[in-house]
Amino acid sequence: MTYNLTEDQETLRKTIGRFANEKVSPLAEEIEHSGDYPDELIGMMNELGIMGLPYEEKYGGGGADLLTMSIAMEELAKVCANTAMVPITQELGAMPIVVMGNEEQKEKYLSKIATGEYRIAFALTEPDAGSDVASMKSTAVRDGDNYILNGAKRFISYADVADVFSFFAKTDISQGNNGISSFIVERNTPGITIGKKENKMGFKGFSSCEVFFDNVVVPKANLLGEEGDGFKIAMETLDKTRPLVAICGVGLAQGALDYAIDYSKTRTQFGKPISRFQGLQWMMADMAMQIEASRQLVYKAATVVDRNETKSSMLGAMSKCFATDVAMKVTTDALQIVGGSGYMKEYPTERYFRQAKLLQIVEGTNQIQRVVIAGQLLK
Numbered sequence: 001m002t003y004n005l006t007e008d009q010e011t012l013r014k015t016i017g018r019f020a021n022e023k024v025s026p027l028a029e030e031i032e033h034s035g036d037y038p039d040e041l042i043g044m045m046n047e048l049g050i051m052g053l054p055y056e057e058k059y060g061g062g063g064a065d066l067l068t069m070s071i072a073m074e075e076l077a078k079v080c081a082n083t084a085m086v087p088i089t090q091e092l093g094a095m096p097i098v099v100m101g102n103e104e105q106k107e108k109y110l111s112k113i114a115t116g117e118y119r120i121a122f123a124l125t126e127p128d129a130g131s132d133v134a135s136m137k138s139t140a141v142r143d144g145d146n147y148i149l150n151g152a153k154r155f156i157s158y159a160d161v162a163d164v165f166s167f168f169a170k171t172d173i174s175q176g177n178n179g180i181s182s183f184i185v186e187r188n189t190p191g192i193t194i195g196k197k198e199n200k201m202g203f204k205g206f207s208s209c210e211v212f213f214d215n216v217v218v219p220k221a222n223l224l225g226e227e228g229d230g231f232k233i234a235m236e237t238l239d240k241t242r243p244l245v246a247i248c249g250v251g252l253a254q255g256a257l258d259y260a261i262d263y264s265k266t267r268t269q270f271g272k273p274i275s276r277f278q279g280l281q282w283m284m285a286d287m288a289m290q291i292e293a294s295r296q297l298v299y300k301a302a303t304v305v306d307r308n309e310t311k312s313s314m315l316g317a318m319s320k321c322f323a324t325d326v327a328m329k330v331t332t333d334a335l336q337i338v339g340g341s342g343y344m345k346e347y348p349t350e351r352y353f354r355q356a357k358l359l360q361i362v363e364g365t366n367q368i369q370r371v372v373i374a375g376q377l378l379k
Contacts, residue, residue, distance in 0.1 A: 005071065012068065015048070016071075017078075019044070020075050021079060024041065024076065024083050028080035028351075031082050032082060032204050033345075034205070035197075035205060042116065045087065046116035049062050050076075051087050051114075052113075052115060053069055055094070055110055059113075061114035066243060066303075066306050069091070069244065073087065073251065074248075077247070077249075077250070078251045078252070078254050079255060080205075082205035085157070085203065085248065086158075086206075089121070090120060091244065092363075093121045093158075093162070093165070094109075094166075095166075096182050096224055096233045096234070096237050097184065097224065098110070099240070100224045101224055105222070105224070117163075118163040119161050119163050120165070120166065121156050121158050121164070121211075123153045123167045125153060125155050131365060134180075136168065137151060138152070139171075146217050146219055146220060147171075147219075148215055148217060149183065149213045149217075149218055150214060150216070151213050152212050155208045156211050157206065157207065159209040159210075164186055165211070167182070167184075168180055168230050169181060169183070169213075169230075175228065178228050180231045181225075181229065182224040183222050185213075190217070191214045191215050191217070194210070194211055196210055197209050202354030202355040202356075203354075238316075238363055240312075242301075242316040242364070243301045243302045245320050245324065245359060245362060246297075246298045246319040246323035247302075249294065249323040249327035250294045250323050252327050252352055253290075253323075253327040253330035255348070256353075259334065260284065260334040260338060260349070263341075263342075264337055283333050283337065286333075287334070290326045290330060293326070295323075297315075297318060297319045300315060301316050301318065301319035311376075313376060314372065317369040318373055320364070324356070327356040327359055330356075331355075331356040334349050334353075335353050
């Protein structure tokens with residue numbers, strides 16, 4: 001480890017790594033196969049403080065910065081990317097409250113999110129509004145001291161188990177991005193319906209669902225910031241959480257490389273382990289270099305976000321784009337090293353490969369990340 005991590009961060013890395021190898025790894029394939037995430041693992045993560053790691057101590061959290069959170073998530077992603085996405089998705093959903101919530105909202109919701117009492121989902125994407133957020137059709141109409149919410153959301157992570165949603169809708173349909181507002185919506189509010197659970201190619205233990213809002217009444221007290229702040233809240237949320245998707249890619253790639261190395265030492269062809277063939281040695285060397293470059297870029301991005309520096313948006317986009325592209329390449333090469341066996345479902349390489357693809361798409365496709373980076377360069 002080369003980023004001058006503190007003693008506490010190194011201790012956390014070892015603790016989470018031990019938990020991942022002993023408790024999570026034996027269940028990783030079953031989680032992916034069944035499509036259900038076990039409550040007992042979430043309970044264990046709550047006990048270890050993983051779920052509350054990034055939240056302020058006054059709300060019952062661990063008070064960890066983004067770099068420390070990234071270190072922990074890499075250890076989980078090495079053995080089970082589905083598991084890493086549980087606290088990552090939780091932080092994505094909670095971040096609008098972190099960045100724009102008033103003290104009353106933070107005390108009411110973050111204190112329950114940090115302790116694991118509440119699960120929260122980030123409800124932004126719609127059937128016709130993915131990268132183009134301004135085209136969202138969900139609406140929020142003021143009615144006295146309430147808002148009436150209507151709309152359909154798609155690909156909402158953990159919507160089926162969420163207790164709360166960070167919901168985005170237009171309070172002024174004529175203003176494009178400037179007409180978007182953000183609300184805290186409790187799941188038990190009448191008018192919310194969870195639609196189909198998507199049958200994804202990978203990350204099957206990490207649910208994505210449709211959500212429908214039909215005349216959902218939400219008090220004005222649940223508006224985050226002011227009307228029209230929603231786009232700013234969404235973009236700041238993504239800027240602050242993209243390094244976590246990036247580190248999930250780093251961990252996933254590292255896990256794939258570790259498995260390929262171990263396999264290459266035991267698989268014999270032409271009278272010797274395939275690890276002794278220079279062609280495969282060079283492949284593994286390239287994989288290791290790419291992973292380490294990704295890791296250091298994520299650490300840099302996380303540090304810049306923690307310091308609230310002006311380059312945080314660009315470096316967050318860089319880390320997410322680069323690390324997840326590397327994850328796709330490394331998992332492809334790992335599967336190639338394991339060969340025919342690697343294509344079979346009883347080997348983890350095919351799981352790593354399928355999961356890597358999604359990371360190039362979520363929280364803004366990697367093409368959109370390049371648009372963000374170019375926009376920052378040309379300012």
